[in-house]
């Protein structure tokens with residue numbers, strides 16, 4: 001049975017079916033590869049264990065995967081002494097079998113942590129806990145992961161901490177040293193994985209995002225000055241299709257400023273929430289696609305950008321319906337495939353933006 005996306009072009013003729021199958025539109029990763037980029041997606045445990053149809057589409061569209069939760073502390077660390085790699089290893093096995101590469105996400109974050117960590121962490125034991133975790137986790141997959149999001153979401157200037165760091169359990173215990181420890185330990189344990197600092201909220205000319213772009217550039221300058229081995233910035237790109245303050249020049253300048261420091265850039269978690277958009281699907285899809293196209297065009301025009309991952313491949317399974325649910329409770333249309341696994345206008349926008357990117 002051909003996938004739904006092709007079935008709708010068949011129009012009852014088996015000849016048309018053969019023609020459609022003979023010349024399928026290349027997937028996003030194939031198109032990205034032609035520009036020297038990659039395309040990929042986050043995969044969660046539910047999809048991996050229960051949804052072979054989505055896994056099939058992932059193989060058709062992606063070259064890179066990342067665990068939506070499987071590589072976070074909460075999934076890997078039942079207690080302070082034990083590592084449970086079962087779910088993450090299962091995802092890596094699927095990736096390897098399917099010829100896909102994988103990113104690691106993430107080693108230090110203020111969310112996704114086990115309750116025992118929050119209860120146990122003190123200024124006295126924090127360094128050992130962090131070093132042991134990174135040695136254990138990064139070491140387990142040494143040479144097998146292409147990148148590590150070493151730290152995630154460490155900036156929040158509203159918290160009024162030095163270097164605009166977010167006030168978190170790790171920051172309160174170690175201060176900015178958490179970054180030195182995390183990057184040096186990762187570099188020593190697996191020098192081959194590109195070391196990323198990953199964050200959200202640098203997409204628009206909202207006042208807090210203007211501050212956040214500035215804070216990110218200041219933090220990077222400080223880290224590089226102190227020879228902390230960070231190598232790339234992950235732009236999460238959880239976009240808001242209802243936001244009207246996207247300024248391509250500001251965005252392109254931000255990426256250029258990062259690149260001018262000798263750092264790479266990766267779009268790590270692309271999706272477009274549509275909770276502020278009207279219910280009508282064609283107009284929702286149109287706005288979401290145009291929004292993503294504008295954002296991606298500004299970012300992918302810079303050759304320091306290595307590739308794009310979306311936070312899931314299909315609307316069947318997006319975190320947005322939980323945390324950012326629409327008031328009318330309609331499922332969001334935030335990803336390149338809809339819930340029936342048809343390619344959406346957003347898919348076409350991503351494909352077009354990739355096709356238009358300069359070859360690296």
Ligand code: XIL
Nearest residue numbers: 068069112152198200236269311319
């Ligand atoms: C989210 C997952 O999608 C959810 O399923 C989980 O419950 C919480 O984390 N930024 C990140 C990701 O860096 O790790 C988050 O993933 C989404 C926001």
